[in-house]
Amino acid sequence: MIVKKGVSGVIKIGPDLYKNVKIDNMKFCDELGRGGFGKVSKGVLGKNVLAVKKIEFERQKEDFDMEKKAFICMELMATCLEKLYKNHLKPQKTTFPECILAKITISVVNGLRYLYDEHKIIHRDLKPNNVLVGHDGKFKLSDFGIAGKVIKSRSNSPKPQRCQIYCSPLNSIHAECDARSDIWSLGITLAELALQKHPYKTEYNNSCTFSSTMGILCQMSVGPPPPLPEMYSSEFHEFVYKCLEKDFFLRPEYRELSKSLWFQNYVVYDADLALWLHNVLEHSQQL
Structure with a gap:
C-alpha cells in the first residue's frame, strides 16, 4: 500500500493490523538499496520491520495536486x-x-x-x-x-x-x-x-x-x-x-x-x- 505524509493509512503484517499509520511515526534505519525511482530503507513499525520505498515526485505544474513524496511499505525480504x-x-x-x-x-x-x-x-x-x-x-x-x-x-x-x-x-x-x-x-x-x-x-x-x-x-x-x-x-x-x-x-x-x-x-x-x-x-x- 502507499502511505502519504500526513494521510492516515492501514497496514496489515501477518496477524498485526495497524490503523491511522503516519509516516512520521515510523522509524527508519538501514538503507537497503536505491534506483531511478527512489530508495528503499528498513522501517520499524511496532514490533515489525518493513521495507519502505520512498519515491520523490517532481512538481511540474502549480496545480499539481499531489504530495511530493510517497512511501510504499512492503514485506522485508532477506x-x-x-x-x-x-x-x-x-x-x-x-x-x-x-x-x-x-x-x-x-x-x-x-x-x-x-x-x-x-x-x-x-x-x-x-x-x-x-x-x-x-x-x-x-x-x-x-x-x-x-x-x-x-x-x-x-x-x-x-x-x-x-x-x-x-x-x-x-x-x-x-x-x-x-x-x-x-x-x-x-x-x-x-x-x-x-x-x-x-x-x-x-x-x-x-x-x-x-x-x-x-x-x-x-x-x-x-x-x-x-x-x-x-x-x-x-x-x-x-x-x-x-x-x-x-x-x-x-x-x-x-x-x-x-x-x-x-x-x-x-x-x-x-x-x-x-x-x-x-x-x-x-x-x-x-x-
Whole structure:
C-alpha cells in the first residue's frame, strides 16, 4: 500500500493490523538499496520491520495536486539475487546449485506468466536486483515502477527508462509490447547468476560508461550467445539459449518454456530452499 505524509493509512503484517499509520511515526534505519525511482530503507513499525520505498515526485505544474513524496511499505525480504551472489556466494567461492537456479526460474516464470495471462502486464525491468528471496526460501518479483499494460500499438506505448543491458534487442516493432521481452531478460538474469557476472561484460567494458554500455548492447544484438559454465547441464544451457533467441518471433513464450524438459524435471524436484539460504547466509557471517 502507499502511505502519504500526513494521510492516515492501514497496514496489515501477518496477524498485526495497524490503523491511522503516519509516516512520521515510523522509524527508519538501514538503507537497503536505491534506483531511478527512489530508495528503499528498513522501517520499524511496532514490533515489525518493513521495507519502505520512498519515491520523490517532481512538481511540474502549480496545480499539481499531489504530495511530493510517497512511501510504499512492503514485506522485508532477506536479499536480492544480485546481492546474494555478489556478497555471499562469490566470497565463499561457491555458485548457485542447478536445482536452486531451476526453482528461481520456476517462480519467476510463473509470476511473469500470471501477470501477462491474467492482467496483460509485462515487467520491463527484470534483472537479478529485482528478484528477491525471503528467509522462507520463496522468490518474489519486485520493482514494478515501469511495468506496463500490453497494447496493440507500439506508438502509443510508454517508453520508460530501463536498464538497457538487460533489455531485449529490438529487432521487431512489437518487441517492447510482448512478454517475450521479459523472457530475454530472464535469459540474461539466469546467465548472470550462473556466471556470477553480466554475461556480456568483459574486462574491457565492465564500467558503466556510455561507450561500455554501447559495447554490451552491440554484443547482445549481433554477437553469439554467452558461454555458460560446463558444471550446469545441457538442458539448462538449452533453456537459457532459448530465452536469448535474438529473433523476437522465434523466442519462446511462457507456455513453451514451461513445457521444456529442464523446467519440467525441476517442477517436481524437492529442494529445501530455506535451508540452503540459511546455510549460505550463516557461512557468510563466519567469514
